[in-house]
Amino acid sequence: MYDFRTGIQDWMGAGLPTEGTNAQRPRLVDVVRRDVPTFGLGERLGDVRDRVVAAGWEACVVVSEDRVVLGLLRAKELQGDPNLPVERVMRPGPSTFRPFVTVEEMRRTMTDRNLASSPVTTADGRLVGVVLRADVGAG
Amino acid sequence: MAQEIDREGVRRLIEEGGQVVDVLPAKEYEQDHLPGAINLPIRRIEAEARRVLDRDRPIVVYCADSA
Numbered sequence: 001m002y003d004f005r006t007g008i009q010d011w012m013g014a015g016l017p018t019e020g021t022n023a024q025r026p027r028l029v030d031v032v033r034r035d036v037p038t039f040g041l042g043e044r045l046g047d048v049r050d051r052v053v054a055a056g057w058e059a060c061v062v063v064s065e066d067r068v069v070l071g072l073l074r075a076k077e078l079q080g081d082p083n084l085p086v087e088r089v090m091r092p093g094p095s096t097f098r099p100f101v102t103v104e105e106m107r108r109t110m111t112d113r114n115l116a117s118s119p120v121t122t123a124d125g126r127l128v129g130v131v132l133r134a135d136v137g138a139g
Numbered sequence: 140m141a142q143e144i145d146r147e148g149v150r151r152l153i154e155e156g157g158q159v160v161d162v163l164p165a166k167e168y169e170q171d172h173l174p175g176a177i178n179l180p181i182r183r184i185e186a187e188a189r190r191v192l193d194r195d196r197p198i199v200v201y202c203a204d205s206a
Contacts, residue, residue: 003141004149004201008161011173011201014146020171100171 006123012100013123028106029099031136032120032129038063041070045089046082048073059117061127062090068125069096074116096121099128107136141200149173149199157197160184173201 004010012018015029037060039048052060052073059078062071071090080089096119097106110118110133120128133139144152153159159176161168168178179187192198 001141002144002148002152002157002197002199004144004146004199005204006146007201007204008163008171008173009204010146011149012171016146016150017174018171019174019176020169022170 009098010123013098015099018100022102026103027099028097028101028103028120028131028136029128031103032099032131033135034129036061036127036130038067038127039073039086040065041085041087041090043086044082045073045078045080045084045086048086049078049082052078059130061119061130062086063127067127069094069119069121069127072117072119094119096125097131098123103136106131107138110136110138144199149201152197152199155197157199158192160188160192160198160200162200162202167203176201 037052037055037057039060039062041062048060058075060073061069062073063069071092072094073086073090077089077091099120109115115133117130117132119130122128149159153174159173161172161176161178162181162184164180165178172178177191179191
């Protein structure tokens with residue numbers, strides 16, 4: 001007898017297939033934008049802003065060397081003093097969501113909390129990508 | 140005493156024909172469960188395990204997480 005202690009949350013968090021009524025519903029793993037720009041804490045905001053704009057984004061994610069999410073830079077933060085390091089400007093510790101969350105559930109969450117963008121991470125906090133309101137059909 | 144197993148181990152056992160038992164309530168099982176898992180909620184497991192499970196094949200038991 002074996003005990004899979006981390007259970008189905010761990011299984012789904014790794015994007016592995018499941019069966020059941022939710023299995024056919026779209027999940028964040030199906031819509032997440034994996035090409036979101038990422039930066040480290042010490043980078044200069046002006047440089048970051050230029051690269052984010054060049055990539056066609058209005059936001060980016062601040063990550064550690066092993067891609068653990070540390071903060072978000074939205075349009076508002078990107079307009080800060082270009083000489084400051086990212087660490088001083090970012091919005092730290094954003095709410096993150098797992099890839100197995102259904103799009104329907106995320107639509108409700110983003111609407112209720114008025115979220116413009118949300119990082120999607122593995123259970124140990126590593127960035128998978130970002131979802132925007134339009135990705136989940138939130139108005 | 141059950142031996143702890145990780146995700147990769149579970150994948151291997153499923154491929155090798157192991158039995159997977161979901162001990163969550165039926166409603167949660169109906170929404171999502173591991174491929175091929177049998178639902179035996181905690182309150183039923185003692186009464187039904189012998190009848191439902193094959194003792195000669197590996198058995199993996201899981202719930203939502205360890206928290």
